[in-house]
Amino acid sequence: MNLANRITIARILLIPLFILFLAEYPLWLTEQNSFFGFIHDKGTYIALGIFILASATDKLDGYIARKYNQITNLGKLLDPLADKLLISVALIMMVQSGMxxxxxxxxxxxxxxxxxxxxxxxxxxxxxxxxxxxxxxxxxxxxxxxxxxxxxxxxxxxxxxxxxxxxxxxxxxxxxxxxxxxxxxxxxxxxxxx
Structure with a gap:
């Protein structure tokens, strides 16, 4: 697997991490568990950082694929899929939170x-x-x-x-x-x- 496809897969793997930090957790959990308390306080900003990082990899993988002639059928499938997943998940999570x-x-x-x-x-x-x-x-x-x-x-x-x-x-x-x-x-x- 070439570098461009690895970057695309990394973008897909960032999505569950984005969900973890943007999700809303029950009050009892955020009060009793310091990790979830941290997510309650700072999670949106961490999710934002993850989202920006994942979005930036879209340009990076395309640049690498073109520059080093690493365009593959797998990349043609995964790249738009990764974009759609990232945007869709972000929107669904934000609808759930009322944003x-x-x-x-x-x-x-x-x-x-x-x-x-x-x-x-x-x-x-x-x-x-x-x-x-x-x-x-x-x-x-x-x-x-x-x-x-x-x-x-x-x-x-x-x-x-x-x-x-x-x-x-x-x-x-x-x-x-x-x-x-x-x-x-x-x-x-x-x-x-x-």
Missing amino acids: VATWIAVVIIAREFVITGLRMVASEQGIALAADKWGKIKMVLQVAAIAAVLLDNVPVQSITLMRVDELLMFGAAAITILSGAHYFINNFKLIQLR
């Missing part, structure tokens, strides 16, 4: 299912659908929005009363819809649905 509206998570996750389905149909016909620039912009905005929500509008709150984290999340949802529609319209004609 993000359910409809935003549904819109973003549903878009990923639709595009993945389109790619699967194309793959069966021997067509490889590459990500476009809108998909990359969408991913960057989603990462920025999730990070801002995890920060709970800090440090922006000291400058303005505007909820920048909420604006970024609405923007991420809007770009997700637009990028999905753009991708679908541009690639639908390449595929023969039977």
Whole structure:
């Protein structure tokens, strides 16, 4: 297994660690156990660090795969899967904690299912659908929005009363819809649905 694929797998393995630190635990557990008490106090910030690290590996594994000619079928499968898992898990955890509206998570996750389905149909016909620039912009905005929500509008709150984290999340949802529609319209004609 090459280095690029190892980095992608590391990104997937960071997801359970992200869950551990972002999860909400019962009060009796956080009061009786110092580790869970620590998670209760600092877990969101540690989860944010893990999320940013995992997100950064997305650029790193792609760079290494291209630079050292390490592009493999396994990497083509795992890389988008790792991205979708990371974003989906973050959104689901944040909905559970009341940080993000359910409809935003549904819109973003549903878009990923639709595009993945389109790619699967194309793959069966021997067509490889590459990500476009809108998909990359969408991913960057989603990462920025999730990070801002995890920060709970800090440090922006000291400058303005505007909820920048909420604006970024609405923007991420809007770009997700637009990028999905753009991708679908541009690639639908390449595929023969039977």
